[in-house]
Amino acid sequence: MKIVVKFGGSSLASAEQFKKVADIIHADPHRRFVVPSAPGKRFDGDTKVTDMLYGCYDLAEAGKDFDGALADIKARYDEIIEGLGLDLTLDKEFETIHEQFRLKAGRNYAASRGEYLNGIVLANYLGFEFVDAATVIRFDDAGNFEADRTDLILSSRLKDVEYAVVPGFYGAQDDGVVTTFSRGGSDITGSIVAKAVHADVYENWTDVSGFLVADPRIIKNPEAIEAITYKELRELSYMGASVLHEDAIFPVRKEGIPINIRNTNKPDDLGTWIVESTCRKPKHTITGIAGKKGFASINIEKDMMNSEIGFGRKVLQVFEDNNLSFEHMPSGVDTMTVFVHQSEFEHKEQQVISGIHRAVHPDLLDLESGLALIAVVGRGMRDTRGVASKVFNALASANINIKMIDQGSSELNIIIGVKEKYFEDAIKVIYDAFITNAAPAK
Numbered sequence: 001m002k003i004v005v006k007f008g009g010s011s012l013a014s015a016e017q018f019k020k021v022a023d024i025i026h027a028d029p030h031r032r033f034v035v036p037s038a039p040g041k042r043f044d045g046d047t048k049v050t051d052m053l054y055g056c057y058d059l060a061e062a063g064k065d066f067d068g069a070l071a072d073i074k075a076r077y078d079e080i081i082e083g084l085g086l087d088l089t090l091d092k093e094f095e096t097i098h099e100q101f102r103l104k105a106g107r108n109y110a111a112s113r114g115e116y117l118n119g120i121v122l123a124n125y126l127g128f129e130f131v132d133a134a135t136v137i138r139f140d141d142a143g144n145f146e147a148d149r150t151d152l153i154l155s156s157r158l159k160d161v162e163y164a165v166v167p168g169f170y171g172a173q174d175d176g177v178v179t180t181f182s183r184g185g186s187d188i189t190g191s192i193v194a195k196a197v198h199a200d201v202y203e204n205w206t207d208v209s210g211f212l213v214a215d216p217r218i219i220k221n222p223e224a225i226e227a228i229t230y231k232e233l234r235e236l237s238y239m240g241a242s243v244l245h246e247d248a249i250f251p252v253r254k255e256g257i258p259i260n261i262r263n264t265n266k267p268d269d270l271g272t273w274i275v276e277s278t279c280r281k282p283k284h285t286i287t288g289i290a291g292k293k294g295f296a297s298i299n300i301e302k303d304m305m306n307s308e309i310g311f312g313r314k315v316l317q318v319f320e321d322n323n324l325s326f327e328h329m330p331s332g333v334d335t336m337t338v339f340v341h342q343s344e345f346e347h348k349e350q351q352v353i354s355g356i357h358r359a360v361h362p363d364l365l366d367l368e369s370g371l372a373l374i375a376v377v378g379r380g381m382r383d384t385r386g387v388a389s390k391v392f393n394a395l396a397s398a399n400i401n402i403k404m405i406d407q408g409s410s411e412l413n414i415i416i417g418v419k420e421k422y423f424e425d426a427i428k429v430i431y432d433a434f435i436t437n438a439a440p441a442k
């Protein structure tokens with residue numbers, strides 16, 4: 001039995017948190033491979049070490065004095081080392097980092113040091129081997145992750161290792177240039193390590209007792225989900241449920257390794273099981289709700305649009321020509337709407353508008369910004385009638401106007417578009433309709 005454990009920044013923010021982490025690891029000798037993030041926030045309003053590193057490097061890159069900012073980062077680690085009573089100093093590592101910042105080694109290198117240093121401290125504290133992720137996680141020259149090569153290198157490196165710490169979030173190209181995943185990417189490293197060592201379980205330890213039905217910053221004390229499929233989870237994390245990085249599913253999914261989301265502060269809670277498939281009947285019709293703000297829609301109208309063969313393709317070609325991906329595209333007989341990320345679209349909007357005019361000569365074209373998309377996800381929806389009408393009724397009774405509703409053909413999710421100002425309220429009323437006021441299961 002092999003367990004890979006990833007601890008997020010919130011679990012490693014202070015010496016006190018490190019102690020909880022060590023207790024968890026020592027409680028089960030099968031917890032053999034540990035993937036730490038950089039120290040996160042110790043309290044509301046605190047700054048994650050990764051953000052401190054970005055800020056410090058920006059000063060260095062601008063040719064400004066960064067000594068003070070780097071000293072603040074070192075102080076975070078020294079506080080942890082001292083609190084744990086370790087005979088360890090990071091003086092040498094910080095000298096190297098100072099020199100590399102002066103030489104403008106890059107933002108990725110800068111950000112990666114958070115996990116690198118935390119890995120050294122954690123390995124020392126646990127008495128585990130430290131395996132620098134730069135030696136085992138491979139990126140190509142363009143900065144894309146190389147899954148197959150990494151799997152070969154990592155599995156052979158860890159083959160005869162009993163207990164190891166592999167820092168999350170970064171790796172390197174063949175020439176040694178350090179590269180990172182996107183923010184929250186230590187979750188991906190954990191998944192890659194789990195695949196490479198053929199783990200039985202990938203435990204992802206955080207500061208909540210599992211994947212919750214909705215974002216706890218919007219819903220007070222939401223229920224935790226007992227079991228969720230990879231597919232459902234992918235929909236929810238893509239739509240903003242940030243507890244697990246949206247790409248962390250792929251490596252373990254290939255091997256059918258379950259992920260168990262756990263709470264470092266409440267280690268006895270069972271957390272959430274993320275599995276390929278399950279016979280367990282979901283407790284509610286819906287498994288989870290997630291959403292994101294920051295969308296814009298392009299509404300196109302033209303009489304007889306439906307009979308014009310190639311209309312949709314021509315419209316989408318304009319988005320492709322402008323290197324824009326689209327999020328959703330609901331359509332009616334004479335209308336078609338394309339949802340895009342507002343931040344990507346804004347500076348290209350006029351090219352897109354003129355492109356659509358030239359391509360399909362619409363009767364009317366207008367834009368709407370400041371939209372939010374909400375995903376209501378659940379494998380139980382397929383066998384239940386009236387899910388969409390329940391969503392409609394909940395929103396209508398709260399006077400929330402629905403801009404768009406789109407049900408995927410898998411019947412695994414319903415996407416709803418609303419004005420951003422209704423985002424939080426919309427999630428609350430949907431949560432109440434399906435969870436708080438749910439009829440007891442028969």
Ligand SMILES: Nc1ncnc2c1ncn2[C@@H]1O[C@H](COP(=O)(O)OP(=O)(O)O)[C@@H](O)[C@H]1O
Pocket residue numbers: 007008009010011037040184205206207208210211212213214215216217240241242243244
């Ligand atoms: N559906 C959800 N379930 C659980 N947590 C969620 C959900 N949506 C958003 N979150 C947020 O995700 C946070 C955990 O993710 P993250 O901050 O990346 O943790 P870590 O520091 O452990 O990596 C929670 O504290 C919570 O605020």
Ligand SMILES: N[C@@H](CC(=O)OP(=O)(O)O)C(=O)O
Pocket residue numbers: 007008009010037038040048050051114168169182183184185186187
């Ligand atoms: N430290 C990196 C990577 C990471 O995964 O962190 P966390 O596990 O705290 O979300 C970040 O802040 O993005």
